[in-house]
Amino acid sequence: AQKVTQAQTEISVVEKEDVTLDCVYETRDTTYYLFWYKQPPSGELVFLIRRNSFDEQNEISGRYSWNFQKSTSSFNFTITASQVVDSAVYFCALSGLSGGYNKLIFGAGTRLAVHP
Amino acid sequence: EPEVTQTPSHQVTQMGQEVILRCVPISNHLYFYWYRQILGQKVEFLVSFYNNEISEKSEIFDDQFSVERPDGSNFTLKIRSTKLEDSAMYFCASRSQGTAYEQYFGPGTRLTVT
Numbered sequence: 596a597q598k599v600t601q602a603q604t605e606i607s608v609v610e611k612e613d614v615t616l617d618c619v620y621e622t623r624d625t626t627y628y629l630f631w632y633k634q635p636p637s638g639e640l641v642f643l644i645r646r647n648s649f650d651e652q653n654e655i656s657g658r659y660s661w662n663f664q665k666s667t668s669s670f671n672f673t674i675t676a677s678q679v680v681d682s683a684v685y686f687c688a689l690s691g692l693s694g695g696y697n698k699l700i701f702g703a704g705t706r707l708a709v710h711p
Numbered sequence: 712e713p714e715v716t717q718t719p720s721h722q723v724t725q726m727g728q729e730v731i732l733r734c735v736p737i738s739n740h741l742y743f744y745w746y747r748q749i750l751g752q753k754v755e756f757l758v759s760f761y762n763n764e765i766s767e768k769s770e771i772f773d774d775q776f777s778v779e780r781p782d783g784s785n786f787t788l789k790i791r792s793t794k795l796e797d798s799a800m801y802f803c804a805s806r807s808q809g810t811a812y813e814q815y816f817g818p819g820t821r822l823t824v825t
Contacts, residue, residue: 630813632816638800638818638819638821639816639817639818639819640754640802640816640819642813642814642815642816645813686753686754688754697742697759697806697814698744698756698759698767698769699744699746699756699804699814700756701753701754702753703752703753704753
């Protein structure tokens with residue numbers, strides 16, 4: 596069975612603080628993809644990043660960085676120097692290749708509140 | 712930039728009524744999905760659709776639900792007889808074939824069943 600756990604329900608930080616959102620996943624697939632999506636207060640789901648299971652290189656995009664560690668089945672997301680506009684719910688998601696149709700299994704989400 | 716569109720943005724219906732939620736996926740995409748999100752909860756997979764047929768469905772997707780791609784652009788989700796517990800945000804998503812596995816989501820339709 597596939598499962599994504601985001602243990603942090605809510606995080607509150609002050610602007611300019613760094614914050615890390617945790618994601619732990621379970622899958623029996625040897626090939627799989629991990630994703631982060633952002634859901635701002637307006638409600639849409641915004642794709643942030645995709646990683647495949649063969650690529651454990653960390654990735655940095657501006658203030659965002661992702662740490663993928665297969666050994667601990669984790670795919671954590673760090674926002675450096677947070678801003679009020681980062682306030683949103685962040686979802687980690689998993690997609691395996693079994694069946695070939697790649698449904699996304701989402702975690703419960705972490706609500707991030709960045710205060711001025 | 713191409714995007715997934717959904718209509719209506721908000722639908723209010725009475726229990727027992729049929730509703731059709733509409734989506735226009737990105738034009739060169741081949742895989743289509745519906746997800747739902749009950750208020751304050753996580754996003755849940757409902758159904759995937761490829762090559763004009765359902766490829767996978769969740770246990771939520773019972774006989775009350777159906778999907779259709781009536782023409783080359785629209786992708787619809789029908790709920791035959793709505794229940795109060797169907798109230799949720801419904802997201803359509805699409806993705807292309809090949810290595811670009813990210814799914815692009817529409818803005819969602821908020822369904823309120825009274």
